[in-house]
Amino acid sequence: MEITGIYATPGFSGFYFDDQRAIKQGAEQDGFTYEGDPVTDGFDEIRQAGESIVVEVELADGTVHRGDCAAVQYSGAGGRDPLFTAEEYVPVIEGPVADELVGRDATTFLANADALEEMDVDGTRLHTAIRYGVSQALLAASAHAEGTTMTDVMADALGTEPATEPVPVFGQSGDDRYVNAEKMFIKGVPVLPHALINSVEKIGEDGETLVEYVEWLTDRSQELGPDGYEPRFHIDVYGMIGEIFGAPYDREEVVDYFAALEEAAAPFSIQIEGPMDVGNREDQIAAMVELREGLADAGVNVDIVADEWCNTFEDVQAFVDAEAADLVQVKTPDLGGIHRSGQAVRYCEGTDTRAYLGGTCNETDASARACAHVALATSAAQVLAKPGMGFDEGYMIVENEMRRTVARRAREQQLSDTDEITADD
Missing domain, CATH: 3.20.20.120 (Enolase-like C-terminal domain)
Known part of the structure; x- marks a missing residue:
């Protein structure tokens, strides 16, 4: 089943972005926030609202399947990608990423996800959050197209036998x-x-x-x-x-x-x-x-x-x-x-x-x-x-x-x- 559209909408995440370096250097809490100035590039505050991008993959049968781009609380720390902001990256998803994926067969999850991993824009690899969220939507779309669970699609891609009880x-x-x-x-x-x-x-x-x-x-x-x-x-x-x-x-x-x-x-x-x-x-x-x-x-x-x-x-x-x-x-x-x-x-x-x-x-x-x-x-x-x-x-x-x-x-x-x-x- 063909992928016919990729759409991106700014959203919130389940927590906040925190400047870990500033906190570890002794920033004092002021209620739910922190006093002082951030020290990690990209931060406007030591604690600021978490952001996400809601990604929707549309298929030829008219169904839409979701994944969410999100980045860790302590973005920019410990060697991680920089702070993730929806405003900056929505155009990337609806532009180069959509150009790469629209027209592909939704059932070929691993090939589609690997193509996303290998992409770059102007010589820069896609932010981890983009690859994370778009690949989730590809996984959900593949499960729908194949009439199975996301567990089975992932197991097929990895060559595993799924667990028969919930993981701890x-x-x-x-x-x-x-x-x-x-x-x-x-x-x-x-x-x-x-x-x-x-x-x-x-x-x-x-x-x-x-x-x-x-x-x-x-x-x-x-x-x-x-x-x-x-x-x-x-x-x-x-x-x-x-x-x-x-x-x-x-x-x-x-x-x-x-x-x-x-x-x-x-x-x-x-x-x-x-x-x-x-x-x-x-x-x-x-x-x-x-x-x-x-x-x-x-x-x-x-x-x-x-x-x-x-x-x-x-x-x-x-x-x-x-x-x-x-x-x-x-x-x-x-x-x-x-x-x-x-x-x-x-x-x-x-x-x-x-x-x-x-x-x-x-x-x-x-x-x-x-x-x-x-x-x-x-x-x-x-x-x-x-x-x-x-x-x-x-x-x-x-x-x-x-x-x-x-x-x-x-x-x-x-x-x-x-x-x-x-x-x-």
Whole structure:
């Protein structure tokens, strides 16, 4: 079925753009905003409204299929593409991108998505957010044209067998790290709470505040969670452990701190995302390897998650090849085309590194649903509840999309099996 039109409409995202460098340099919060001037190129304020572009792919049968262009909350940080603004990029989608895709066969998803990946405009590669959103719409259009699910289209493109149960969802609390964690406990969320530990105030001068928080998580999870609840704690510290302790990361003081976190979480597992941010990929990998080796030598069982400087498919490969993390976050908007996220998850297969299909609070409902299909197609270790920082909405969107798809695929398989039996008779 032919693609007959590509349309782009400015929209909002599920959260905000934040100037991470300004925040880490000590910008003070003023209610929901921050005082001071931004330091990252493109920002007008330290916190400003998140933007998206709603992309619609029209097919020859008159149907329209959606994807949303979105970029991460901390755009322009850690080697990522610059701040994404709808006003700048709508003309690109309705111009060169439409010229490339209109007239193509919607059922050839992988070929269409790869063509988008290879495009450039005036010698500059398309912004990751454009590739991300347009490829979602191509995926949805292909599923419609083939009369199947986006999970099946993605699985065919990647050569995988989809999961038959929902992938574990990772809930993120935002700054409301106590109330939102309690919401997660009540719903029995398998991985939680993110906690947004992005300042010395939140982690403590010596890390003591985070240890106390993990102790609270352990106790409160058993008070509020369902019978037999065994959560996995996942804390994103935005490099703050490195800020407090500094290198080398395999020394006793650092290892002892991770041992304290392990003890606070016991008997449950804990994983720490972004323990340090040293400013570039090569040094980040070296620091992560140093930390992991120090923890292994001391028998400390805390998993380390790569985030900073692990943005592109090539970055994921580098972290996995160096055995620099127990998990790598596949930060979906940063990889460009949504199939690239699936390929990055697959790259972890057969290694000691697990794939966390992540993203950002600053996405939309459409991009979150598309990612739920990538999670099912690849059987990722965990998938982020998104968008937003309120938890409930993002969890509902991602969990329900997976449950609905699993149920649909099971019904279709049952019908197929019944038809085969009838034919044999």
